[in-house]
Amino acid sequence: MELALSNLEPSLETLSQYGFSNNQDGFILTKSLGDNLNAIIKIDKDFAKIKVDVLDSQTTELFQPFYTKITTNYSNHVKTKVNDLVKEILDTCFTKIDHQEKLLKYCQETFPTVIEKPWKKWPEYQTVKATYNNKWYALFMNVPYYKLQPNSTNTSGVEILNLKLDPQVITTLLDNKIYFKGYHMNHKTWISILLNKQTDLNKVKELINESYYNVTKQK
Structure with missing residues (x-):
């Protein structure tokens, strides 16, 4: 075990x-x-x-x-x-370590934001939408680790954050340790970030900003 x-x-x-x-x-x-x-x-x-x-x-x-x-x-x-x-x-x-709570608070304090739990089957999942156009710019999920690393036998759940970024930015970030191809999203434009002790929250906040701008086209 x-x-x-x-x-x-x-x-x-x-x-x-x-x-x-x-x-x-x-x-x-x-x-x-x-x-x-x-x-x-x-x-x-x-x-x-x-x-x-x-x-x-x-x-x-x-x-x-x-x-x-x-x-x-x-x-x-x-x-x-x-x-x-x-x-x-x-x-x-x-x-x-509640990274999700800290990052949700950052979203609310930084941008006009609507946070929802749209799925009864997954009550811990939370979507973060821009009030400007009602589109997601962040999605918090809890998934088995092997969903990120198919070769892993680790079935324990991990917290991830999905963000929409430019494809070139995604390519430079991917390391299959903290940054993964977007889980259940378009791999070219979405990235999944593992939220754990090694995650740089300041960097994640910068990427949240980019995701918001990509979704709203606002700077």
């Missing part, structure tokens, strides 16, 4: 208090799940991801039912315990 920590800021003190030990590769914790099973929780040194393995405490071998798609009542029980443990760690030892 592996999850991205793209929008979470760690508390080193709280991680230590929780029981994590620090080594050159990051933080690690062994936690008993009962029934002779241990969860090994690893957080990499860059705080980019958290990984959990489940081992038989007697043989120290991987508990294979945790890794297979074939489910039983017992394997589901173990997976639930692991999910609850990870949630507790994230809630206790990490703080959410």
